[in-house]
Amino acid sequence: MHVREPAWKCLRSHPRRFPGGVPLDACGPWKEWNILKTIALGQLLSLCICGTAITSQYLAEKYKVNTPMLQSFINYCLLFLVYTVMLTFQSGSGNLLYILKRKWWKYILLGLADVEANYLIVRAYQYTTLTSVQLLDCFGIPVLMALSWFILYARYRVIHFVAVAVCLLGVGTMVGADILAGREDNSGSDVLIGDILVLLGASLYAVSNVCEEYIVKKLSRQEFLGMVGLFGTLISGIQLLIVEYKDIASIHWDWKIALLFVAFALCMFCLYSFMPLVIRITSATSVNLGILTADLYSLFFGLFLFGYKFSGLYILSFTVIMVGFILYCSTPTRTAEPAESSVPPVTSIGIDNLALKLEENLQETHSAVL
Numbered sequence: 001m002h003v004r005e006p007a008w009k010c011l012r013s014h015p016r017r018f019p020g021g022v023p024l025d026a027c028g029p030w031k032e033w034n035i036l037k038t039i040a041l042g043q044l045l046s047l048c049i050c051g052t053a054i055t056s057q058y059l060a061e062k063y064k065v066n067t068p069m070l071q072s073f074i075n076y077c078l079l080f081l082v083y084t085v086m087l088t089f090q091s092g093s094g095n096l097l098y099i100l101k102r103k104w105w106k107y108i109l110l111g112l113a114d115v116e117a118n119y120l121i122v123r124a125y126q127y128t129t130l131t132s133v134q135l136l137d138c139f140g141i142p143v144l145m146a147l148s149w150f151i152l153y154a155r156y157r158v159i160h161f162v163a164v165a166v167c168l169l170g171v172g173t174m175v176g177a178d179i180l181a182g183r184e185d186n187s188g189s190d191v192l193i194g195d196i197l198v199l200l201g202a203s204l205y206a207v208s209n210v211c212e213e214y215i216v217k218k219l220s221r222q223e224f225l226g227m228v229g230l231f232g233t234l235i236s237g238i239q240l241l242i243v244e245y246k247d248i249a250s251i252h253w254d255w256k257i258a259l260l261f262v263a264f265a266l267c268m269f270c271l272y273s274f275m276p277l278v279i280r281i282t283s284a285t286s287v288n289l290g291i292l293t294a295d296l297y298s299l300f301f302g303l304f305l306f307g308y309k310f311s312g313l314y315i316l317s318f319t320v321i322m323v324g325f326i327l328y329c330s331t332p333t334r335t336a337e338p339a340e341s342s343v344p345p346v347t348s349i350g351i352d353n354l355a356l357k358l359e360e361n362l363q364e365t366h367s368a369v370l
Helices: 007-013 029-061 068-088 096-124 130-151 158-180 191-218 221-243 245-249 255-281 284-305 312-330 354-369
Strands: none
Touching: 029 068, 029 255, 029 284, 029 312, 068 096, 068 221, 068 255, 096 130, 096 191, 096 221, 130 158, 130 191, 130 284, 158 284, 158 312, 191 221, 191 255, 191 284, 221 245, 221 255, 255 284, 284 312
């Protein structure tokens, strides 16, 4: 029921799209070190996404296997076996039963958003073009920033909006390179339906990512992954039986296909496991800007594995995206704080840079005393 997707399309099928700047220390070398660390972590996530794209490409092109929901289901099962089981052995408010009694319906909605975001983007390729998906998928970033403004109380500066614009310019350059390279030849049957599906999927990605940032900063990483693993397994399993049972039944299993499924599942599991760690020290918005380069990594691997044509615009696109990402990370966002508290607690929602906030408060106090 799914069209075959090249690697850069499969890339959009499975990653989680996941406000703020880098948690910088006061100043000087520590600031530059934290920026570099954030860049490295973001590119690690991009490589995980690239791994899912390459394995999906092999499954689709060589073995005619198009089962993105099955691949996602395996990932959710891994999350369930590791993190959901981990919650069952915790005590107090971190216990699985305690969480389910108080917040089960919230996590059902989160799991639904996470599963359907992936599915809608995949589905959109049957109706619209690669260019439309690449451009409209970026709609999730402004939606994410808006949600972070109201839910996480993030307050942006002019440089953040400039940085986002620069990153989107890099995406536009990448799309232009795709067109010049002749890869814009898989048009769907109803562009309007496809575009709507992309916008819905991107919005659901934004909802999922904001919830993830809230949970990992306010509650715990284990709780987020455990509950997503639980409800993601249930929801994707039911949807799998509805939309992909014929595709699964037609698979001629051998060790190579099984190995590709395992490789895909491990890349996705690493992506889901590492992303909350990166979001905790940065933010959902900065992570989403950083993983825009995943398309380009997929392309670079495709040059050798699938015979893609190279264009110098891809290098320009990568450079522009990285410049925008560094600009965004160079300045922390502000957090709306209660008037009675000049320095928020470490667990406050949306805090990206407690060290810098402390320094700014100390400087203001010193100036007032003088």
